Amino acid sequence: MKRIFLSLVAAVSLALPAAAADYTIIAPANPGGGWDQTARSLQSVMQQEGISGNVQVQNVPGAGGTIGLAQFASQSAGNPNALIVGGYVMVGAILTNKSPVTLKDVTPIARLTGEYEAIVVPASSELKTIGDLIAALKADPGAVSWAGGSAGGTDHIAVGLIAKAAGVDPTKINYIAYSGGGEALAAILGAQVTAGISGYGEFEAQVQAGTLRLLAVTSAERMAGVEAPTLKESGLDVVVENWRMVAAAPGLSPEQKAAVSADIEKLATSAGWQEVLKTKGWQDSYLSGDAFDAQLDKDIQATEAVLKDIGLVQ
Structure with missing residues (x-):
């Protein structure tokens, strides 16, 4: 009888899905801005879609996101339940503020919006x-x-x-x-x-x-429902997209990174997230894995070149 009971427990355990991870998301800006909106949209959709049972958002503003980034990198190392949002503005802020902590000190997971x-x-x-x-x-x-x-x-x-x-x-x-x-x-x-x-x-x-x-x-092609030419149409070879991303803590194992990446992919492909994009007017710029790592490197190099041209970076 005991053996039958244990077999039933084992069978039920195998049938149940793994418990959803709880997450804490750092929004490295004041409430109400783009990064805060992104973090709170992640919070809402991850809970709504059952990706996470409990998601908390913490605001750590200052210096174009670099204060929050530094705190996140030092305090969350090895924590698979910690996330931070960031983006193109942070890339420039790291360079102009000569931040000792960069995106190489965290684990980029995916570009989400543009x-x-x-x-x-x-x-x-x-x-x-x-x-x-x-x-x-x-x-x-x-x-x-x-x-x-x-x-x-x-x-x-x-x-x-x-x-x-x-x-x-x-x-x-x-x-x-x-x-x-x-x-x-x-x-x-x-x-x-x-x-x-x-x-x-x-x-x-x-x-x-x-x-x-x-x-x-600054889009490559005319934006739907927007009555204005692109810069390219106007003879200026300029396309700029202000993208936003999510990163995990430094020091994760490959398995931990894969689990976080899987949760973010579920979010990005969910009906709830697609509704957020529509409501907020954000472009779906989802990119992950090696492709995102390569694009991030390109964006950092291009940003450094532009900031040198402007005279903000030596």
């Missing part, structure tokens, strides 16, 4: 097209002021690439960094700057309301 940049001017501006803005930039680079996010971030990099493609010295650009999207938006709407640049989602409501004029987007 968002293209938009160039706007206030509705009252005399600049009607991207051609008008580029003509003004060529005539006097310093007289054209750009409002965007943190120095060395995606917005700053995009302006540097635009200047370079237009034949303007990138070190001459007049870029004004704002710590929050709301501050930058107020400066643009108040015509305190010539133009603004950020992810399209940051400006969508104002563009639709007619208070901002959308001049161009």
Whole structure:
């Protein structure tokens, strides 16, 4: 009888799925920003889809994500239940802040989302097209002021690439960094700057309301439902996507990394995540494994080159 009971227990144990891992996700920014939204979307979908029974989000803001990255790398080593979100802005921040901790000190798992940049001017501006803005930039680079996010971030990099493609010295650009999207938006709407640049989602409501004029987007092809040319259409060979990623802790075994990667793949292919992408207006840029590692290396090298051109990195 005892043997039969043990056999039944063993059979039931084999039939049950492995317990879902609990995760803690570091959002290396203040609540409300892109990384925080990404972390909390991960939290919601992983619990909703049964990928994880319990997901906690912790905000560790500062220095373009490098403070959170350093804390994560030192405090979470070997922990398979710890994750951090990051992205293109972090790549630039690591370089401009000369951060001793880099993405090589964690375990990149996958690129998740992307968002293209938009160039706007206030509705009252005399600049009607991207051609008008580029003509003004060529005539006097310093007289054209750009409002965007943190120095060395995606917005700053995009302006540097635009200047370079237009034949303007990138070190001459007049870029004004704002710590929050709301501050930058107020400066643009108040015509305190010539133009603004950020992810399209940051400006969508104002563009639709007619208070901002959308001049161009940085996608390779026209964005669905967006009435604006790409920079490439306008004769500027520039494509910029502000991507976001998720990484695991350093020091994981191959088996632990594979388990985390499998959970993130389940998330990326779930109906819940696809709904988040649609609701947030994020591009599905999922890329994982060796392909993501190779692309990340390329992006880091390209970013370093651009920041040297702008004069932010020696």
